[in-house]
Amino acid sequence: MNLVAQFAVEYKVPCDKCPLRDCSVFRPLxxxxxxxxxxxxxxxxxxxxxxxxxxxxxxxxxxxxxxQGWAFRYKTLEDGRRQIINFILPGDFIGLQSTLDAxxxxxxxxxxxxxxxxxxxxxxxxxxARSPRLAFDVTWLAAREERVLDEHLLSLGRRTARERAxxxxxxxxxxAEEVGLAVEGRVRFPFTQQHLADALGLSLVHxxxxxxxxxxDQLVEWEHGLFRSPNLAGLAELGGFDLEARRERPLL
Amino acid sequence: MNLVAQFAVEYKVPCDKCPLRDCSVFRPLxxxxxxxxxxxxxxxxxxxxxxxxxxxxxxxxxxxxxxQGWAFRYKTLEDGRRQIINFILPGDFIGLQSTLDAxxxxxxxxxxxxxxxxxxxxxxxxxxARSPRLAFDVTWLAAREERVLDEHLLSLGRRTARERAxxxxxxxxxxAEEVGLAVEGRVRFPFTQQHLADALGLSLVHxxxxxxxxxxDQLVEWEHGLFRSPNLAGLAELGGFDLEARRERPLL
DNA sequence: CGTTCTATTGAATAACGTCAAGGACGGTGG
DNA sequence: CCACCGTCCTTGACGTTATTCAATAGAACG
Numbered sequence: 001m002n003l004v005a006q007f008a009v010e011y012k013v014p015c016d017k018c019p020l021r022d023c024s025v026f027r028p029l030x031x032x033x034x035x036x037x038x039x040x041x042x043x044x045x046x047x048x049x050x051x052x053x054x055x056x057x058x059x060x061x062x063x064x065x066x067x068q069g070w071a072f073r074y075k076t077l078e079d080g081r082r083q084i085i086n087f088i089l090p091g092d093f094i095g096l097q098s099t100l101d102a103x104x105x106x107x108x109x110x111x112x113x114x115x116x117x118x119x120x121x122x123x124x125x126x127x128x129a130r131s132p133r134l135a136f137d138v139t140w141l142a143a144r145e146e147r148v149l150d151e152h153l154l155s156l157g158r159r160t161a162r163e164r165a166x167x168x169x170x171x172x173x174x175x176a177e178e179v180g181l182a183v184e185g186r187v188r189f190p191f192t193q194q195h196l197a198d199a200l201g202l203s204l205v206h207x208x209x210x211x212x213x214x215x216x217d218q219l220v221e222w223e224h225g226l227f228r229s230p231n232l233a234g235l236a237e238l239g240g241f242d243l244e245a246r247r248e249r250p251l252l
Numbered sequence: 253m254n255l256v257a258q259f260a261v262e263y264k265v266p267c268d269k270c271p272l273r274d275c276s277v278f279r280p281l282x283x284x285x286x287x288x289x290x291x292x293x294x295x296x297x298x299x300x301x302x303x304x305x306x307x308x309x310x311x312x313x314x315x316x317x318x319x320q321g322w323a324f325r326y327k328t329l330e331d332g333r334r335q336i337i338n339f340i341l342p343g344d345f346i347g348l349q350s351t352l353d354a355x356x357x358x359x360x361x362x363x364x365x366x367x368x369x370x371x372x373x374x375x376x377x378x379x380x381a382r383s384p385r386l387a388f389d390v391t392w393l394a395a396r397e398e399r400v401l402d403e404h405l406l407s408l409g410r411r412t413a414r415e416r417a418x419x420x421x422x423x424x425x426x427x428a429e430e431v432g433l434a435v436e437g438r439v440r441f442p443f444t445q446q447h448l449a450d451a452l453g454l455s456l457v458h459x460x461x462x463x464x465x466x467x468x469d470q471l472v473e474w475e476h477g478l479f480r481s482p483n484l485a486g487l488a489e490l491g492g493f494d495l496e497a498r499r500e501r502p503l504l
Numbered sequence: 505c506g507t508t509c510t511a512t513t514g515a516a517t518a519a520c521g522t523c524a525a526g527g528a529c530g531g532t533g534g
Numbered sequence: 535c536c537a538c539c540g541t542c543c544t545t546g547a548c549g550t551t552a553t554t555c556a557a558t559a560g561a562a563c564g
Contacts, residue, residue, distance in 0.1 A: 457512085464513095
């Protein structure tokens, strides 16, 4: 396992200069909030693709916001079966799932070179005290994550493989688009069909067959890592994904 | 749909007198915290079994802590397929999943007569301001919920039906035991096999067959609603459920 | 004691997984 | 430039798991 030595970098972008804030999905913060956030932030770091950020059973004393790059969060069973819980994109806040004294119960691995802002977990209570509003935002983000997992639970439990794939691809595409990763309706998906299979709870072979059929039905195109949907509305409808839902959220 | 008219009751147990606090799973609060919590609490209410507390697409301006009774949270697809996200037991804090301005994306229904403490969602920010520590607890609870869902996602995606059932039953039994619902190693499970099937993402028929086999293998007994495991360690091992994990948590 | 849920079981069918074998593609070294 | 290799993708054949359909038995409830 390629466990990364995390090193804080002196270079530190002030949060009000964060390029991600230009994305309209993110709720604007007041100047005071931005200062506070900048103060809470202790550094940045960058890792290559394929790096393990957290490992199951390892503690982390930091929280992260993804600046750029893709990663994924997963759990495994003893015999190696892997379930990808979610993909992690720029703007996502991670690390909350573990507590001060508890071990991480999942692993996080990068798919591409990626960079992160880091926040010290120890100062979270202080941070909460200084801005109840931002504290509420953190809680809100945790609750939002939970809602996303609710939906995936519904997928894994009750949607057919085809619906599930349609839902997930629509979901991923929209998420990527929100943070400016789409160019002319195309998004680079930096993962393999095996990753997708592990997210959908399907075998690789079956995932491939379903993907081929979705392609044949002109609902998706995914070649050389580049994804687009010739019929996003149709894809979303098949998967039961709500394209209209408001997705505004805070960015920490 | 039997949507309940929620009525606040004058009668109001102070939080420091809450009988649930005697359970050792719950982290003790300071006197100041208990006062603050009592102040945040605006009332109690009680509903019969089979009542719909929240409905998909309906807003709620309250948060709840379950005082007694069982409920479950679920989502449905248009054609009626239902996925139970989780069961809700005494001590559970619910309602955080929706936000001030967003609609509920799930429903909650009681399985038994149940009573709840209610907190006004509008005053949550004020509550956060007055105790960063309790604010952190709320966040922590949300993050903990997410960890539980992670594990269920792993179950639905990667565990066989048999493992999944074993995991879930062990999980439910331990949760019930934690809040004092076990009598001589037995817990009343107030739901049907259909509910369990909807939680496991399986059909009723298959759930029944697996249950019968677990019974034959002397891992579970579940008759007339009364559940026990003659071999909890074996059940947990089959399901990959960690009996040793620390489960202490705050109670709000 | 009927009526209505709920649980149980067998049989037929559909969905999905496993095994196995190629094919496409990009990188690497000669 | 080309042979070689590794990774990922693709496809068919076949086995397993889970679903659906159908029918009955058992409990719970007036």
